[in-house]
Amino acid sequence: MSETDESSKLVSGPREYLTFRLDQEEYGIDILKVQEIRGYEKPTRIANAPEFIKGVVNLRGTIVPIIDMRLKFSCAQAEYNSFTVVIILNLRNRIVGIVVDSVSDVMELAPENLKAAPDIDGSIDSSAVVGLGSVGERMLILLDIEKLMSGVDMGLVSVEA
Amino acid sequence: MTEGHQEAGGGDSFDLSQFYQIFFEEAGENLDLMEQMLLNLNLETADDEELNGIFRCAHSVKGGAATFGFADVAELTHQMESLLDRLRRHELQPNPMMVDVLLESADASRVLLARHQTGETSEPPSNADLVRRISELAAGGTPIPAAAPVAAPELAAPVQAPPAVPVPAPATVAAKPGSRQLEIRMGPLDRPDQVDGVKDLFRDIVGLGSVTEVASDRADTRVFHASTSSSNEDLLDLFAFHVSREQVNIREMDTAATSWSDRDDPPPGAPVAPAPGFGFFEGAPGVPNGAASAPVEATEARPAAAKAGATKPAPSQVTAQPEAATIRVAISKVDQLINLVGELVITQAMLAQNSQALDPAANQQLMAGLADLDRNTRDLQESVMSIRMIPMSIVFSRFPRMLRDLASKLGKKVEFVTQGEATELDKGLVEKITDPLTHLVRNSCDHGIEMPGDRLAAGKPETGTITLSAAHQGGSIVIEVRDDGRGLSREKILNKARERGLDVSDQMSDGDVWQLIFAPGFSTAEVVTDVSGRGVGMDVVKKNIAALNGTVEIDSSEGYGMRVSVRLPLTLAIMDGMSVGVGDEVYILPLSSVVESFQVKDDAVNTVAQGSRLVKVRDEYMPVIELEKVFQVPRYDASKSSDIMVVVEAEGSRVALLVDELLGQQQVVVKNLETNYRKVPNVSGATILGDGKVALILDTSTLVRRSRH
Numbered sequence: 001m002s003e004t005d006e007s008s009k010l011v012s013g014p015r016e017y018l019t020f021r022l023d024q025e026e027y028g029i030d031i032l033k034v035q036e037i038r039g040y041e042k043p044t045r046i047a048n049a050p051e052f053i054k055g056v057v058n059l060r061g062t063i064v065p066i067i068d069m070r071l072k073f074s075c076a077q078a079e080y081n082s083f084t085v086v087i088i089l090n091l092r093n094r095i096v097g098i099v100v101d102s103v104s105d106v107m108e109l110a111p112e113n114l115k116a117a118p119d120i121d122g123s124i125d126s127s128a129v130v131g132l133g134s135v136g137e138r139m140l141i142l143l144d145i146e147k148l149m150s151g152v153d154m155g156l157v158s159v160e161a
Numbered sequence: 162m163t164e165g166h167q168e169a170g171g172g173d174s175f176d177l178s179q180f181y182q183i184f185f186e187e188a189g190e191n192l193d194l195m196e197q198m199l200l201n202l203n204l205e206t207a208d209d210e211e212l213n214g215i216f217r218c219a220h221s222v223k224g225g226a227a228t229f230g231f232a233d234v235a236e237l238t239h240q241m242e243s244l245l246d247r248l249r250r251h252e253l254q255p256n257p258m259m260v261d262v263l264l265e266s267a268d269a270s271r272v273l274l275a276r277h278q279t280g281e282t283s284e285p286p287s288n289a290d291l292v293r294r295i296s297e298l299a300a301g302g303t304p305i306p307a308a309a310p311v312a313a314p315e316l317a318a319p320v321q322a323p324p325a326v327p328v329p330a331p332a333t334v335a336a337k338p339g340s341r342q343l344e345i346r347m348g349p350l351d352r353p354d355q356v357d358g359v360k361d362l363f364r365d366i367v368g369l370g371s372v373t374e375v376a377s378d379r380a381d382t383r384v385f386h387a388s389t390s391s392s393n394e395d396l397l398d399l400f401a402f403h404v405s406r407e408q409v410n411i412r413e414m415d416t417a418a419t420s421w422s423d424r425d426d427p428p429p430g431a432p433v434a435p436a437p438g439f440g441f442f443e444g445a446p447g448v449p450n451g452a453a454s455a456p457v458e459a460t461e462a463r464p465a466a467a468k469a470g471a472t473k474p475a476p477s478q479v480t481a482q483p484e485a486a487t488i489r490v491a492i493s494k495v496d497q498l499i500n501l502v503g504e505l506v507i508t509q510a511m512l513a514q515n516s517q518a519l520d521p522a523a524n525q526q527l528m529a530g531l532a533d534l535d536r537n538t539r540d541l542q543e544s545v546m547s548i549r550m551i552p553m554s555i556v557f558s559r560f561p562r563m564l565r566d567l568a569s570k571l572g573k574k575v576e577f578v579t580q581g582e583a584t585e586l587d588k589g590l591v592e593k594i595t596d597p598l599t600h601l602v603r604n605s606c607d608h609g610i611e612m613p614g615d616r617l618a619a620g621k622p623e624t625g626t627i628t629l630s631a632a633h634q635g636g637s638i639v640i641e642v643r644d645d646g647r648g649l650s651r652e653k654i655l656n657k658a659r660e661r662g663l664d665v666s667d668q669m670s671d672g673d674v675w676q677l678i679f680a681p682g683f684s685t686a687e688v689v690t691d692v693s694g695r696g697v698g699m700d701v702v703k704k705n706i707a708a709l710n711g712t713v714e715i716d717s718s719e720g721y722g723m724r725v726s727v728r729l730p731l732t733l734a735i736m737d738g739m740s741v742g743v744g745d746e747v748y749i750l751p752l753s754s755v756v757e758s759f760q761v762k763d764d765a766v767n768t769v770a771q772g773s774r775l776v777k778v779r780d781e782y783m784p785v786i787e788l789e790k791v792f793q794v795p796r797y798d799a800s801k802s803s804d805i806m807v808v809v810e811a812e813g814s815r816v817a818l819l820v821d822e823l824l825g826q827q828q829v830v831v832k833n834l835e836t837n838y839r840k841v842p843n844v845s846g847a848t849i850l851g852d853g854k855v856a857l858i859l860d861t862s863t864l865v866r867r868s869r870h
Contacts, residue, residue, distance in 0.1 A: 044855040047792035
């Protein structure tokens, strides 16, 4: 069901995206996947986890893993200061927090402002990039955050033996 | 359930009564549900789902009733089931008559159940007529020819219920089929006028018969002559509104006036009327008439009936359902409650920690409030946890019967002793521990206890004893299965292990040898006896118990018996933990697996090949696991180092964990890491500390296993 949602994203009416910055780039994710935005607090480290998994935090009694997108996307630097924010995502009954440099705003994008994504050779699965959006001078990289997070390389989901 | 059908009170020491209550509750629910579904059933468009649902209800009641030996209920529901079975197979088309009969039967079952529940021993109401009607319908009588035979019993079965029949006879009540002439004496009475209502009863209840008062020889006693077709039992039930049963004396008068009147086909069941409470309402004025709809509407008509019979007390007294002392609640709701209380405990701990820095004198009220909160939270937590706790007797009580059957099959003499049945355990655990325990008990009987002759030859009493005990030990429950049989043979186990190519030596400790029987494919039958093993192997037992965070230990002495101890956490949701510090991080150890802790001296640690280390604790060498290395804890402060050993035991082996410091003991709410993340090696879960931080709970059994490689 969510699959049809994603594929219809480019053709249906305007949708709202939460935009955030990682280094110099600006990304957008479907606002409906966002549960809340919090300040960064030091998570409990998990041994032998990939570097970008910072650990787990207590979100009102729920244990939530925290992923630093800057490390995942190989950004030049990943500082933790009072502006660092965590976007708590609710993806298919899983709750995951992602660390970003800053949250910009929520914007509505009409289908005509969306362009199909070119083939990107980067540190992420290019199929998780659903398109590029242009807002004035700015370019938004629209992510299918659910696909990105459920990818095997994220190490969030146990690979069944 | 290994033991299928049981008689009520069958086994000598086997007590089924504790299950009765559950059965009554369930049966009541099933009957209610069935009634509801029947009432909602659309006859033309009845779909399979609905019919199957109704069938299942009847089937459940029947199964339970048969198990508990309530033959009358089982018989009635069996008939209902047969009819419903044909309906759901579409061999019959449902018609209103069937719905009526089924509803009546449901009511009758309820009455029967209530009788069993209150332990009434008097003559039960006969349902022979209902049964006959159901079977006629089930035999496939088409609605029109069936109308006559059905209508007739409808008159007769609830004898006092002519309004429900197309033959209205309210005026000619005097001579009913099978009427009897009775003399009813009531007394001694405190107030003789209290039984005036009896006359009203006969007047109001159409079909009950007629009554005249005759002079009494005593002032406190009143005498009536009645002509009625109702049974004494029914009359007593009716009179109960006015006068207690003991005060009523019914005597049949010696007259030949019994008039087999207008009907020449009195149904066999007629003289004995069924279902007192039920018939009562059928017959009450104000119940809408009409043969087909009467029983359907009877339920709704109850309040009306009560109103109409103004002299009669509320109808609830008639059926006198014992008030439910328990409620059935979805487990998910209880779990949610437990989760919320868990959060509360965490918040409370957080408050307590933050308030420690405050000046007690300046914040006296706040401190007092916090102390109250602390106590209340603890009480609340205990109460909530106790909802899920059920006594072990639920598990234990299934064994006597099973053992008796097994022992007689094997030709052995076994006495079964249970201890600590009142020990409580989490419901989820109880369900999961039953199968492994069953296996252990069977094993004891099958392989442990010798044949009576062998026992006598060995100088033991002829009858073997199997003891099942449960007790609390710290944060866990220990369940033991003991027998005084032949015990395990070390030699045979070692030989068997060698055959299987397992790595064993004669120098192994007994404990290690016994652990071998948990190896997959290592059947105890092959090892100890020639009797073939049955069911799951010991490896499955061990796996199941390990899945519950439990451990199994074996203690055996050849020729004298063996003991299997199963140690389980009391609940899966909360456990006692010991928090240890490594670097800047905090980890939780299950307190149940912690044996001891001590400050290590340099000379006590020996390094063996490949850098693995052993520590000598008293006379035992055990492997050292450095948590700092296992969890790659970053060390910022080089001046500190791990110099405290915590000895933990799991799966029968011990290892020493090297940590920086011991932080304390506390109850922790176990949280699943896999809900949002995934399984983490060496970690069984996570918990939230008083400061809101997450701490990982170590999985001692994987740590111990790790040290073996």
